[in-house]
Amino acid sequence: MLQGMIFPKIENRILVGVLSFVAIMVLLGWAAINEGGRMAAFEQTFHARSIEQGAALFTSNCSTCHGSDGLGGAKGPALNNPQLFGYDFYPEVTKEIGALMTEKADLQTEASRPATTPERLAEIDARLAEIDARIEELDAPRRQALQAAIDRGYNPQRPSRLQNVGWAGTTESFVLTTLIHGRPVSNNYWSGGGMVAWSQTAGGPLRMDQLEDLTAYVMNWQRDWTLEDLFAVRQFAIEPVDPAPLRAQIEQLQASGGVIPEPVGTAVRDILVQLESVTGDPARGDALYHGTGGARSFNGTTLGCSTCHLAEGVAVGPQTGGTYSRVLNERMNDPALAGYTPEQYLVESIVLPNNYLVPGFQGLMIANFGQNISVQDLADLLAYLKTQQ
Amino acid sequence: MSVLPFPSFLDDVKEKGLKRAVFEVVDESVERLTAGMNIQDIREALRGEAPSRKPNPRLQPHADGFWLHMRPSYFHSDMTGLYPTFRLGWLSTYFVFFETITGILLMVWYTPSPEIAYSNMINMLTNVPLGQLMRDLHRLGAEAMVLIVALHMVRTWVTGSYKRPRQFTWFTGLILLVITGFLSFTGYLLPWDQLALWAVTIGASMIEATPPPVVGENLNLLIRGGPEIGANGLLRFYLLHVLALPALLFVFTGVHYYKVIVHGHSLPPQKENIGEDTAKRVPLDKRVYFIPDVLTSELLWVAVTTLILVVLCIWFYDAPLEHHADPQVTPLGTTAPWYFLWIQGALKLGDKVFWGLIFPGALLGVMAVWPYIDVTASRRFAHRRFALTLILLLISFVTILSYMGLPEFGVVTAADTAIIHEMTYPPAHNHMGKLLPVPYDQLVPGMYTTSEFSDEEITLADFNQEIETIMAPVALGSRVQSIEANLLDELQNQDYLVVTNLNFAPVPGDAPELRAAMEEFAAMVASHDKELVNAWGGVIITQNQADLKRIDVILSWDTVEVENGRPMLDADGNPVLVRDAEGNVVRSQNIQHIFVHQDGGYFSN
Numbered sequence: 001m002l003q004g005m006i007f008p009k010i011e012n013r014i015l016v017g018v019l020s021f022v023a024i025m026v027l028l029g030w031a032a033i034n035e036g037g038r039m040a041a042f043e044q045t046f047h048a049r050s051i052e053q054g055a056a057l058f059t060s061n062c063s064t065c066h067g068s069d070g071l072g073g074a075k076g077p078a079l080n081n082p083q084l085f086g087y088d089f090y091p092e093v094t095k096e097i098g099a100l101m102t103e104k105a106d107l108q109t110e111a112s113r114p115a116t117t118p119e120r121l122a123e124i125d126a127r128l129a130e131i132d133a134r135i136e137e138l139d140a141p142r143r144q145a146l147q148a149a150i151d152r153g154y155n156p157q158r159p160s161r162l163q164n165v166g167w168a169g170t171t172e173s174f175v176l177t178t179l180i181h182g183r184p185v186s187n188n189y190w191s192g193g194g195m196v197a198w199s200q201t202a203g204g205p206l207r208m209d210q211l212e213d214l215t216a217y218v219m220n221w222q223r224d225w226t227l228e229d230l231f232a233v234r235q236f237a238i239e240p241v242d243p244a245p246l247r248a249q250i251e252q253l254q255a256s257g258g259v260i261p262e263p264v265g266t267a268v269r270d271i272l273v274q275l276e277s278v279t280g281d282p283a284r285g286d287a288l289y290h291g292t293g294g295a296r297s298f299n300g301t302t303l304g305c306s307t308c309h310l311a312e313g314v315a316v317g318p319q320t321g322g323t324y325s326r327v328l329n330e331r332m333n334d335p336a337l338a339g340y341t342p343e344q345y346l347v348e349s350i351v352l353p354n355n356y357l358v359p360g361f362q363g364l365m366i367a368n369f370g371q372n373i374s375v376q377d378l379a380d381l382l383a384y385l386k387t388q389q
Numbered sequence: 390m391s392v393l394p395f396p397s398f399l400d401d402v403k404e405k406g407l408k409r410a411v412f413e414v415v416d417e418s419v420e421r422l423t424a425g426m427n428i429q430d431i432r433e434a435l436r437g438e439a440p441s442r443k444p445n446p447r448l449q450p451h452a453d454g455f456w457l458h459m460r461p462s463y464f465h466s467d468m469t470g471l472y473p474t475f476r477l478g479w480l481s482t483y484f485v486f487f488e489t490i491t492g493i494l495l496m497v498w499y500t501p502s503p504e505i506a507y508s509n510m511i512n513m514l515t516n517v518p519l520g521q522l523m524r525d526l527h528r529l530g531a532e533a534m535v536l537i538v539a540l541h542m543v544r545t546w547v548t549g550s551y552k553r554p555r556q557f558t559w560f561t562g563l564i565l566l567v568i569t570g571f572l573s574f575t576g577y578l579l580p581w582d583q584l585a586l587w588a589v590t591i592g593a594s595m596i597e598a599t600p601p602p603v604v605g606e607n608l609n610l611l612i613r614g615g616p617e618i619g620a621n622g623l624l625r626f627y628l629l630h631v632l633a634l635p636a637l638l639f640v641f642t643g644v645h646y647y648k649v650i651v652h653g654h655s656l657p658p659q660k661e662n663i664g665e666d667t668a669k670r671v672p673l674d675k676r677v678y679f680i681p682d683v684l685t686s687e688l689l690w691v692a693v694t695t696l697i698l699v700v701l702c703i704w705f706y707d708a709p710l711e712h713h714a715d716p717q718v719t720p721l722g723t724t725a726p727w728y729f730l731w732i733q734g735a736l737k738l739g740d741k742v743f744w745g746l747i748f749p750g751a752l753l754g755v756m757a758v759w760p761y762i763d764v765t766a767s768r769r770f771a772h773r774r775f776a777l778t779l780i781l782l783l784i785s786f787v788t789i790l791s792y793m794g795l796p797e798f799g800v801v802t803a804a805d806t807a808i809i810h811e812m813t814y815p816p817a818h819n820h821m822g823k824l825l826p827v828p829y830d831q832l833v834p835g836m837y838t839t840s841e842f843s844d845e846e847i848t849l850a851d852f853n854q855e856i857e858t859i860m861a862p863v864a865l866g867s868r869v870q871s872i873e874a875n876l877l878d879e880l881q882n883q884d885y886l887v888v889t890n891l892n893f894a895p896v897p898g899d900a901p902e903l904r905a906a907m908e909e910f911a912a913m914v915a916s917h918d919k920e921l922v923n924a925w926g927g928v929i930i931t932q933n934q935a936d937l938k939r940i941d942v943i944l945s946w947d948t949v950e951v952e953n954g955r956p957m958l959d960a961d962g963n964p965v966l967v968r969d970a971e972g973n974v975v976r977s978q979n980i981q982h983i984f985v986h987q988d989g990g991y992f993s994n
Contacts, residue, residue, distance in 0.1 A: 003467060003470035003471075003472050003657075004470050005469045005470055005677075005682070005686060006470075006471070006686075007686070007689065009437075010435070010436075010437040010681060010682065010685055011437070013685045013686055013688075013689045014435065014685060014689075016689055016692075016693070017685070017688050017689035017691075017692045017693070018692075020689070020692035020693045020695070020696045021692045021696075023696050024692065024695055024696050024699055027696075027699050027700065027703060028519070028522075028699065031519060031522055031703055032518055032519055035518040035519060038521070039514070039515050039516060039518070041990075042514050042515050042521070043515040044988050044990075045988060045989065045990035046511055046514070046515060047988070048986035048987065048988035048989045048990065049712075049986070049989060049990075051934075051937060051984075051986050052937070052983070052984040052985065052986050052989060053712065055933060055934075055937060055939070055984040056982075056983070056984055059884070059885050059939075059982070060885070063885040064885070068885045068886065068887050069887060207713070207715075208504065209507060209508070209713045210713075217934075220934050220935075220936070220937065221934060223935055313889055314881075314889070360878070362882065
């Protein structure tokens with residue numbers, strides 16, 4: 001049987017061959033018809049796996065600065081953040097205020113023209129007053145609702161990070177570009193400098209496909225944002241401050257004979273001497289510590305110590321509750337700290353945080369507080385910490 | 390009289406009428422194209438009738454045409470059935486063309502650069518209609534080709550067809566086998582995924598063993614294009630795959646085929662007298678002419694084989710594609726492609742130079758000259774017991790070596806690493822970690838432990854209490870603190886998991902697949918009680934994003950003294966525990982995490 005030709009009759013060979021050929025064509029056609037669905041399904045799966053890969057990369061490379069939950073931390077802003085995705089919680093208000101602002105600008109231009117008659121000027125002034133009142137009327141409830149976020153640097157009038165930095169592309173391309181070349185910024189904004197470049201092209205450690213995975217992961221935080229999401233953000237992006245009004249304030253202060261506060265610096269002994277002549281206010285210290293009520297240090301920095309030092313429990317740094325007791329009862333017994341006073345210990349911990357570490361913690365604290373707080377700020381903080389028995 | 394100064398088609402039309410003139414032109418064209426057969430000849434051939442004119446026009450294409458001059462004009466009727474060839478030689482050639490065609494289609498979508506090769510793969514799978522099918526066909530065809538060519542060689546050995554006068558045909562066939570292996574191997578790297586990179590890294594590392602070291606190192610550099618396979622290596626493999634090796638393959642295929650014309654197909658051994666070769670002296674009544682019988686038969690098999698491959702690739706086979714190649718991450722249990730596993734297995738026997746180079750080299754060398762060694766005249770099975778025994782031994786040996794090449798054999802992996810890998814590894818070779826196929830809904834956030842499934846009667850409340858109270862260091866000289874604190878330290882500071890305490894709970898009743906995975910986890914932990922003393926495993930599932938869950942897999946055990954990868958046992962057969970200066974048992978822990986997306990597709994796969 002094995003020696004006979006299969007399909008010994010030529011007509012059978014032709015028939016089976018033709019049928020097989022037709023079957024191949026039908027199958028290819030059938031497969032081609034289904035390709036759309038097949039490719040879409042594969043794309044979905046591949047995107048999901050890309051997010052998984054991105055999640056793993058984020059955990060090992062990004063979470064120390066941006067937080068495991070992406071809500072931001074001492075060294076990096078939140079990415080799990082409606083602001084990054086440009087979500088406006090009050091689009092109607094923004095729209096109306098925007099229209100009013102345009103009208104206001106037009107009226108002001110008109111008022112500045114020499115041809116404008118005094119009657120018209122009076123009309124314009126009346127309308128401008130109306131506009132300001134209306135803007136305040138619209139903005140006040142929004143401010144009130146978002147106060148908790150505003151306290152941490154959120155600006156409800158400019159809810160989109162992309163708009164604030166003048167980015168014309170998509171959020172996705174913004175994230176990817178930032179990953180590729182990092183974000184070199186001044187130490188005055190973020191301690192330890194900005195974000196390093198992550199792509200191999202720009203001298204970083206990651207390949208392009210890994211950056212794409214990371215981008216897919218960050219973009220996967222996009223959802224229907226709620227106010228809870230906004231309030232969960234620990235750290236917003238820091239926008240540079242317009243120096244003009246600050247300069248005006250300084251000049252005003254100098255003119256009235258006031259003293260311009262200076263940063264305390266990092267010379268612990270000198271600071272301790274200066275502190276002797278200053279009285280701390282624990283309430284202001286509390287506000288500075290938690291960044292509440294818009295409290296800022298002498299140069300306008302929101303300190304937000306409580307981002308890492310939670311009231312209870314351990315996040316990045318030791319908990320706030322019981323700080324002073326622990327300093328007195330535990331830290332002062334450390335032989336390495338022999339001769340320290342509790343005050344010296346606290347001051348040094350704030351201005352030179354990496355000189356020593358509480359066992360079990362990593363040196364993640366920003367080292368630029370010496371530049372951002374005055375003696376008064378420091379005294380207030382110490383007064384507050386001393387209440388944490 | 391012609392309107393033109395020479396006879397033209399118009400004259401023919403005038404003379405014979407349009408229909409007749411056109412037919413004659415077409416008929417003549419067909420005869421020229423087929424190098425000898427006009428329409429009537431073809432019609433007769435396909436009807437199975439005898440040729441109506443002489444000389445036989447069906448022999449003309451073999452004599453005058455290019456393509457058929459490489460095929461015999463008639464076969465011996467004993468050669469047209471399945472036995473003795475099993476169509477293996479023909480199938481090998483079929484795959485040469487099949488791979489060339491599918492390969493050229495794939496080349497349209499591929500760029501040999503580490504930067505985008507993998508994206509090309511993804512693009513082919515997500516954006517090119519029938520792209521996946523082409524890739525599947527090419528990959529399946531490649532694997533089948535290696536197998537078919539090897540079987541063709543075995544068959545030739547078994548029927549003694551390598552004997553005089555076909556010694557050189559055998560030799561070219563062996564070269565074709567080697568080229569086929571290398572073609573398949575070089576193609577392996579091109580998708581630039583983890584599977585490709587590491588299989589090829591292992592394969593290429595054998596080259597480095599070539600003595601003396603200066604030669605090995607330079608050969609290695611030459612083939613890889615650098616100390617590691619990177620952009621240069623990929624480009625070299627690509628050029629070998631699409632240019633150099635196919636060129637050689639076509640040349641040797643031509644030689645191989647020409648030798649078949651010269652010597653004819655060797656007949657089944659029992660059909661000839663011993664020592665005779667009658668392939669070229671086919672009696673008239675035994676002749677099966679190529680046109681039409683063999684030709685239609687071959688066209689039939691082209692259609693049927695292609696149909697089988699298409700059916701397999703549409704419903705049963707998908708070419709593997711793992712994660713993007715990453716030289717920093719070596720997957721556990723990496724192997725060479727299956728057809729090189731026997732060399733990987735041989736390497737485990739000892740010296741790299743001997744087993745990796747000299748042994749395979751000698752094996753091929755002996756095979757190449759075998760027809761000149763085995764000069765006995767008889768091709769009958771009964772007279773070739775030695776040669777047949779040898780080939781069976783060789784097949785057995787290579788099969789055993791291939792098994793030895795698997796990671797299951799002779800590779801000692803620490804029990805904790807192996808178990809955690811078994812729970813979490815990404816899809817590879819159509820398998821994946823046990824936690825991945827658990828349906829997304831059943832991955833209920835929470836903390837679960839294998840203690841729930843252990844034989845010891847312990848409630849989870851007691852277990853949670855125990856890990857809080859049992860104090861141990863995690864390494865010699867490290868702080869003595871509770872097992873829970875040790876685990877939390879690592880989870881928080883190295884794995885960046887936001888977790889403040891460990892509190893294990895029973896696996897929910899509506900998560901049977903998760904329960905099954907945990908039970909398997911528990912069984913694996915229990916089966917390694919010599920290495921993993923007082924061990925327990927844990928799984929912490931957390932919601933990372935709205936549609937993404939994170940799974941941390943924990944293993945915690947009393948450290949034992951290990952020698953050569955195996956636990957040291959005392960006189961009673963119990964493992965020897967590692968203790969610090971104060972006599973505390975040192976606790977070990979291993980934690981890995983993975984992420985699972987709702988649309989990851991692990992479950993439906």
